[in-house]
Amino acid sequence: MSASRDDNLTEFHWLLEVLQTIDVGMLVVDLEFKVIAWNGFMENHSGIAPQDALGRHLFDVFPDIPQDWFEHKSRTVIQLKNRAFTTWEQRPYVFKFKNNRPITGTSEYMYQNCTFIPVTNTQGEVENLCVIVYDVTDVAVSKQELQKANVQLKELSRLDRLTELFNRGYWEEQLSQEFMRQQRSGNATSLVMFDIDHFKKVNDEHGHPAGDEVIRMVARVVRETIRASDIPGRYGGEEFAVILPDTQPEDAMQLAERLREHVEAQVVKTQGEDIQVTISLGVSGWNSGFSEYSEWIDSADQALYQSKQGGRNLVTLA
């Protein structure tokens, strides 16, 4: 009899030892949310001595826990006798612990997944609630970094390297979407296309690096002149395009005129002579006669051609 009690005691002892040392947090509260047990993980990461936690109210021991949320989760678990899981994506942490790697870790706090477990007594009634805490900081940080990298990649794939305006592919996608929106809503929207006058001469006389400088200058002027809702793109070598959502053609003409003036006023300094260029622009308002967005581009392009024919450094409305 007494030998078996010793065996039981020994088993109980090592089981407790394992619970105490396991690198997973364990905390038990009663139905009034008084802490009745926890393990070494909880003690060490919180820095709270057992005598300051055991028997006390959970929300006094850990004032950072959102009480309403915690009680809501617990109620469901207790009433339905059903486990509940929470993930770091839902709530980065339940217990505000410092990162396990204070020196090399990148996040300040430990990301946690938690499991809420109803603990039943011998009659099958829920008497306590156990919360298991997993440290998932590494997974969370790498997932977030991956998402950030993907967003950056997506942005990069939309941009033109030289000008950092949208590249032709992405810009046309935007135009196509704007076109479909127009067919539904029918608001006024305008398109401006322009190109740099005598650009070939710039390249021939000053060299390609100077030509690139000129293109970059024009892109800068575009960025500084348009509004945040406008969508600028580099359409071809020296050709640019801007979509102006919710803009009457007359207002688009004004903006085009400002673009023309601003470019004309710029001086690009090179090692040789200073370079000044002008641009010719075409403006076209959306109209319901267009059946495809390419017709809209053609219309703006025609107006651009007329500006060229008319002597360049001009704005023409289609």
Added chain:
Amino acid sequence: MSGEHLDEELRDVFQEITNVAMGRAADLLARLLNNYVVLPIPVVNLMERAELNMALTSLEEFESVSAVCQGFVGSRIAGEALLIFNDTSFQDIAELTNFAGDITPQIELELLMDIANILIGACLKGLAEQLDVSFSQGQPVILGQHLALNDLVSGKAGRWTRALTIEIPYRLEGRNVDCDLLLLFTEDSLKVLEDKVSFMLE
């Protein structure tokens, strides 16, 4: 069950034990939301990987979904539970659970996890009790929020070729709430499952 098709008798047994399990899950959900849950009819199938898309036929009209999956294992039976939630359901769920204020993606995640915890937990518990096994549940993983259904299932890596699938479409009476619970059992588990349910066939 070594053949290509699921034995009709076995299908009936699985259907029957699923009925019991999901009934309990529906009961818990109804109590949580205080709203009558329409008892769904589970669909049991032995499915090739490529057919998983077709299993989601009842969700075809869903434009955008959010989903959670959770692995379970025990007594040499292993599988995954997949809860697919129609994004248009959040408004009603929020009302039923008395969430005030704007429904941010964060709130949606809370609601999604609440429903997943209940439906997956109760269904697995119900199945396990009837099969006289016990399952360990892994941590649930958010597969994504606001996805097209195709993005959810296609292109996901994995080595499985065939799985026993149990599809349970849940609806709430008088509410615009649609979600689909899919229980997928691995091919390895089929023999064990067959043994476990064989006594019910006698």
